[in-house]
Amino acid sequence: MPDPPIVRIDLGSGAPAYAQIVAQIRALLVSGALEPGTRLPTVRQLAVDLGVHHNTVALAYRTLAEEGWLELRRGRGAVVVAREGPRASARAQAEFSQHLEGLLAKAAADGLSSKAIAREFRALGRKLWKGKTS
């Protein structure tokens, strides 16, 4: 029985497919839903499941490997590794702040209330950090 794909491509999104794959797998890694030792689908398999070129998946896996999340094996396997998190650079903090402000302003411009936005933030915080955010 094949498992459902671990990620889902949204064709209506402006983001490139590789970036969507990276973002979704990264969220699973941060939350611990994908633990060290977990074997990801092969590049070829995930490409078939998602209907994208295998280079797209390969680029996503390489990006996550460079961030220290995955070890890439011969034959295109990828295994989750225990990752030593970096200390946040000032650059990373400034970028986060800038992107978050843009995203919140866009949501408000699209008609989301500040309450709805705060609710979503809390829900995602619980999902990513299992209640460690408050």
Place this chain on the structure above:
Amino acid sequence: MPDPPIVRIDLGSGAPAYAQIVAQIRALLVSGALEPGTRLPTVRQLAVDLGVHHNTVALAYRTLAEEGWLELRRGRGAVVVAREGPRASARAQAEFSQHLEGLLAKAAADGLSSKAIAREFRALGRKLWKGKTS
């Protein structure tokens, strides 16, 4: 005495200049820092201030005009108008949720703590909604 430009282009950012201009002016509009009746710099003036092509600024202004924030005048002037906010579509909500999750996971992967992320969220909420978020 020339005022400082209302936006700032970050050359190190991956986002295109026009998108940075849109995002920053939109944040000023959402927060009310730019009120209805305010006249923005001309396309040409802002392009000179930022060191970008005037088409870049023109595209940013058109994008904000299409969102209902600006009225564009002959001679390239742009005036902030009172905007009837849309009701949030399901699509806008889903996109916000997806982008926010990606952004939070990236910040966590870059080493920002959940506390630092929550603090930044609250600070931006206060800035955009003047304390209406909690």
